[in-house]
Amino acid sequence: MKTYPLLDSLSQPESIQQLNPPELEQLSNDVRQFLVDTISVTGGHFASNLGTVELTVALFNQFDFRTDRVLWDVGHQAYPHKILTGRKSQFHTLRQHGGLSGFLRRSESPIYDHFGAGHASTSISAGVGMAKARDLAGEDHAVVAVIGDGSMTAGMAFEGLNQAGYLELKNFLVILNDNDMSINPNVGSLQGYLNQLISGQYYARWRDRIESIIKSIPVDSLSKGVAKLAKWSEETLKRIFIPGLLFEDLGFNYMGPVNGNDVVATQKLLIQAKEKMKQGPVLIHVQTKKGYGYAPAQKDPLKWHGVTAFDPIAGEINKSTSVSPPSFTKVFAEALIYLAERDDKVVGVTAAMLDGTGLNLFQAKFPGRTFDVGIAEQHAVTFSAGMSTKGFKPVCAIYSTFLQRGYDQVVHDVCLQNLPVVFAMDRAGLVGADGPTHHGLYDIPYLRCLPNMISMAPKDENEMRHMLFTAVELRQPVSLRYPRGNGFGVPLDPTLRMLPVGKGELLREGSDFCLIPLGTLVTPALAAAEILSAKGIECSVINPRFIKPLDVPLITQSLNHSRAVITMEDGALEGGFGSAILELMSLEGIQKPSLRLGVPDQVIEHGDPKILAQEVGLTPDRIADRIFKFKTQLFG
Numbered sequence: 001m002k003t004y005p006l007l008d009s010l011s012q013p014e015s016i017q018q019l020n021p022p023e024l025e026q027l028s029n030d031v032r033q034f035l036v037d038t039i040s041v042t043g044g045h046f047a048s049n050l051g052t053v054e055l056t057v058a059l060f061n062q063f064d065f066r067t068d069r070v071l072w073d074v075g076h077q078a079y080p081h082k083i084l085t086g087r088k089s090q091f092h093t094l095r096q097h098g099g100l101s102g103f104l105r106r107s108e109s110p111i112y113d114h115f116g117a118g119h120a121s122t123s124i125s126a127g128v129g130m131a132k133a134r135d136l137a138g139e140d141h142a143v144v145a146v147i148g149d150g151s152m153t154a155g156m157a158f159e160g161l162n163q164a165g166y167l168e169l170k171n172f173l174v175i176l177n178d179n180d181m182s183i184n185p186n187v188g189s190l191q192g193y194l195n196q197l198i199s200g201q202y203y204a205r206w207r208d209r210i211e212s213i214i215k216s217i218p219v220d221s222l223s224k225g226v227a228k229l230a231k232w233s234e235e236t237l238k239r240i241f242i243p244g245l246l247f248e249d250l251g252f253n254y255m256g257p258v259n260g261n262d263v264v265a266t267q268k269l270l271i272q273a274k275e276k277m278k279q280g281p282v283l284i285h286v287q288t289k290k291g292y293g294y295a296p297a298q299k300d301p302l303k304w305h306g307v308t309a310f311d312p313i314a315g316e317i318n319k320s321t322s323v324s325p326p327s328f329t330k331v332f333a334e335a336l337i338y339l340a341e342r343d344d345k346v347v348g349v350t351a352a353m354l355d356g357t358g359l360n361l362f363q364a365k366f367p368g369r370t371f372d373v374g375i376a377e378q379h380a381v382t383f384s385a386g387m388s389t390k391g392f393k394p395v396c397a398i399y400s401t402f403l404q405r406g407y408d409q410v411v412h413d414v415c416l417q418n419l420p421v422v423f424a425m426d427r428a429g430l431v432g433a434d435g436p437t438h439h440g441l442y443d444i445p446y447l448r449c450l451p452n453m454i455s456m457a458p459k460d461e462n463e464m465r466h467m468l469f470t471a472v473e474l475r476q477p478v479s480l481r482y483p484r485g486n487g488f489g490v491p492l493d494p495t496l497r498m499l500p501v502g503k504g505e506l507l508r509e510g511s512d513f514c515l516i517p518l519g520t521l522v523t524p525a526l527a528a529a530e531i532l533s534a535k536g537i538e539c540s541v542i543n544p545r546f547i548k549p550l551d552v553p554l555i556t557q558s559l560n561h562s563r564a565v566i567t568m569e570d571g572a573l574e575g576g577f578g579s580a581i582l583e584l585m586s587l588e589g590i591q592k593p594s595l596r597l598g599v600p601d602q603v604i605e606h607g608d609p610k611i612l613a614q615e616v617g618l619t620p621d622r623i624a625d626r627i628f629k630f631k632t633q634l635f636g
Contacts, residue, residue, distance in 0.1 A: 002037055004030035013084045013112070016060040021264045024061060028054045028263050031080050032293045034088070040312040042094045044102055044433075045076035047291040047301040048148075051179050054263035055146070055286055056080035059175075062270040063142055069114045069130050073123035073147040075103030076306075077177065085112040095433035097607025103437060118437020119405065120151040120375045124160030124174055131164075131172045142171045142277065149178040150352060153374030158250075164281045165251020172281045173273055174252065177260065179288045179301075247283045256285030261292045302355070325489035328461055328482045329426055333358030335465040336395060336424075337365050338496065339472055346472060347371065347387060349396045351380040357397035357426050377402050381409035381421070388419045393472050399427040400440025400481060407446060410477075415450040420475040423447075424468070428457075428481035429520070429570035430599070430613060435606030440481070441599050444518075445575030447479050448548045454501060455479045455547035457519030461487030463545070469496035483520055483570070485609065502549035506558065510538035513627060514562035516555065518544060518569040518577045525568055527620035532627060539566075539627075547577055555581070556588050564593040564634060566627055570618060573598040595630045597623060 006023060007030035010016070019027060032053050039046050057080070059070060065085075072078040082100065083091060087109065093099025101108055103118045115126045127145035134141060151157055164172055247254045253276045258269045266286065273282045290305070291297025296315035297304035303317075310317040340346040340362070347369045354360040354372050363370035373380045377398055384394035403410070403425060414421045428440040447455050454474060458464035464482050471478035507522070508515075508529055517525035522543045529539040540558050544551060559565055565585070567578035578596030585592065599616050613619050617626055 002033075004034050006030050007034060007083070007088070010084070012086075013060050014064055014066065016057065016084070017062070017064065019061060021267070024057055024263045024267065028057050029293075031057065031083055034083060034091075035079060036294055036312050038091050038094070039079075039307065040310050042092060042096070043306075043308040043310075044094050045079070045305065046307045047297045047304040048077045048179075049079035050294055050297055051261070051288040051290045051292050052077045052146075052177065053080045053261075053293070055175070055177065055260045055266055055288060056084065058263050058266040058270055059144065059146075060084055061267055062274065063144060065112055065114075068142040068144065069127070069134075070112075070144045070146065071115045071123040071127050071130075072104055072117055073145065073151050074120045075101075075117045077146070077148060078104055078117075081112070082109075085109055095435075095606055097605070097611050101435055101606055102433060103435065116437075118434070119402065121147070121154030121157045123147050123151075124157050124164065127172065127174070128160050128164045128167070128169065131169045132167065134171075135169075140171060142173065142274070143169075144173045144175065146175045146177055149176060149180065150375055152176065153352070153376050155376065155378065161247070161250050161252070161283075168251065169281045170279065171277050173277055174281070174283045176256075176283060176285050177288055178257070178285060179290045252281045252283040253279070254283050254285065257287050258284065260286035260288035325487045326461070327486050328464060328484070329356070329358040330361070331461040331464060331487055331492070332397075332424060332426070332468065332482065333361040335468045335496065336362050338465075339469060340366055340369065343393065343472070344369075345391060345393045347392055347394050349373065349380050349384045349387075349394050351375060351377045351398055351402065353397070353399065353402070353426075356399065357424070359397055377406035378409050381406040382413045384421045385409070385413040385417070385419045388421050393420065393422070395422045395424055395468075395472065397424040397426065399438070400425040400429075400443040401427065401431075401438050403443065404446070410447070411450060414477050415452045418452040418476055421477055422468070422471040423477075423479040425479060425481045427484045429483045430604065430609045430616075431484050432609045432612070433606050436603050439599075439604055441570075441572045441604065443479065443481055444547055444569065444571045444577055445579075448577075448580060449575070450477070453477045453479060453548060455481070456545060457481050457547060458545070459519060459522035459543050460490045462490045462492050465492065466496055466499050467545075470499045470501075473498060474501070481519065488520075488523060499545065502546050502551055504542050504544040504546065504551040504554050506540065506554065507543055508539065508541035510540040511561060512537045512563055513539045513631070514558045514565045515539050515541045515627075516544055516565065516567045516581060517541070518547065518567075518571075521568045521570060521618060524618065524620045524623060528623035528627065531620060531624035535628060537628070537631060544577075547580065550580060550584055552584060552588070555584060556590060559585065559590050559592055562592070564595070564630070566595045566597065566630070568618065568623065569596075569598040570613075571599055572601070574601055593630075593634050595627070597626060 006027045090100050095102040104113045104116050106113050106116050123145040127143045131143040255273055258265050260266055273284055276282050290301035307317055348359045348362045349371045350357050350359045351373055352375045384396040387394045425443055431438050447453055456467045458467050467480050471480055515525045525541055529541055532539055567581050569577040573596055
């Protein structure tokens with residue numbers, strides 16, 4: 001069993017405050033080695049956490065987070081934080097069902113996890129709220145918000161900075177963790193600005209010298225003019241050496257850049273920052289390297305951002321030997337390429353998710369027609385709306401859970417204006433190890449209520465291709481939801497065709513129950529129908545294809561020939577697809593018993609999607625069992 005001398009000896013994180021510089025370096029080495037050894041077995045977010053080891057150790061050296069508050073923007077840079085706060089012995093359960101979350105959870109560590117984080121760009125706003133509440137309560141502890149440079153592309157981060165500067169918050173620190181990347185390399189003007197700050201780091205030394213000169217001038221009538229001249233010189237030097245001085249203009253005392261992978265240098269800058277925080281908000285610019293300290297991850301941080309199990313000695317990620325069907329993501333990307341080759345108006349848009357959505361494959365073929373706007377979902381939606389007004393056909397590829405962040409834009413800028421934007425929502429349904437913040441459970445309720453929106457869900461990867469073609473050609477708002485993971489391995493048609501809007505298909509006939517499963521639940525529903533048939537219960541199965549509009553004639557005809565209806569969806573039951581069927585029945589005057597199967601109104605934890613589907617009752621055996629019990633209750 002491997003040992004980590006200093007890490008193993010820590011009784012509590014507060015003891016880190018007593019460590020000397022060599023011990024801080026040793027602790028950093030221990031944490032990094034523990035990360036490599038553990039993640040190589042469990043998998044998880046890897047490169048980003050390697051980059052924050054020294055920063056985390058330095059923070060615990062200078063702050064007492066039993067009373068001070070730290071907010072990690074996006075939890076996948078907070079593994080070192082978890083390790084140092086009493087969860088080392090549980091770390092082998094990371095991202096596993098019933099184990100530690102891969103993100104921060106207030107319920108997981110009420111003392112040290114001060115704010116939950118799964119999505120990006122929330123730390124500063126939450127930190128401002130905490131700091132102001134602290135002031136109103138008459139307390140004086142520090143609040144520290146750690147935000148990655150990729151997260152700074154979101155408008156919410158600047159909304160928080162704007163208010164913090166306006167309030168002149170004391171004991172408030174923002175740490176900008178600059179590693180040139182979110183998941184993909186960062187994009188936009190802000191990254192160029194940060195590079196200017198790095199190249200202009202000698203400004204801080206000049207500023208300190210100027211301030212000391214100003215303070216040494218005697219305050220009399222003659223020296224007032226000199227002081228004004230010195231102040232003017234300071235402002236002029238700012239503009240010369242750091243054009244814009246964005247953060248200081250927002251009311252922050254800017255410090256850095258500092259090498260965030262040098263624990264001693266980071267510690268020293270934090271000591272200085274604590275003094276300046278007494279006067280107002282401070283922003284420290286910390287440079288870290290994704291994958292730092294583990295050569296393969298440092299060489300290719302994109303590959304090693306999120307990993308499965310790997311060989312830590314060879315530096316090779318374990319590959320599955322089984323042959324699997326292509327993922328929905330890959331099939332989507334190839335279908336989009338197919339469409340773009342035939343229509344030069346088709347463009348792809350995403351928000352810092354090129355690889356996750358498959359648009360990296362589209363970008364390789366059409367770099368000039370691919371737009372990664374950074375972590376800025378609101379902008380991605382309205383940017384797409386703007387492009388559509390000029391006759392282009394934007395396909396806005398954003399995870400279901402992340403599209404929530406641009407909901408007002410979907411409503412106001414797309415649907416109310418009936419603009420033809422296609423929302424390709426990867427990761428719909430139960431996504432697995434990333435857990436509650438990443439499950440795509442709410443898009444059905446939040447989109448089906450919108451005017452002009454057409455919503456589709458394919459039963460398999462081949463149908464998804466036809467739906468994408470249909471969506472691009474419809475010239476109105478369309479959403480297309482599909483899951484993470486591999487497809488079913490069905491044959492792919494050589495050409496794509498338009499699907500008639502609002503038309504489903506009857507896949508199986510039966511007179512006892514009418515099953516209406518949505519999307520990829522069609523396959524489990526057909527399997528459940530076979531199980532039930534062996535018990536003498538015959539079920540019809542409809543593939544609705546469309547969430548909105550529904551195929552009213554097909555559904556009403558099937559319901560009229562059945563004793564009851566069963567709906568199935570891998571999303572929230574409240575306001576979801578099953579609710580849409582009940583609304584249809586009410587409008588059509590159909591009175592039949594109904595059973596809605598889906599995700600209950602509760603937080604769904606992380607875990608293997610197959611385990612989660614079993615828990616919520618969406619596997620073939622659970623579906624058949626629930627229908628059999630329903631039949632027994634109704635008809636004996």
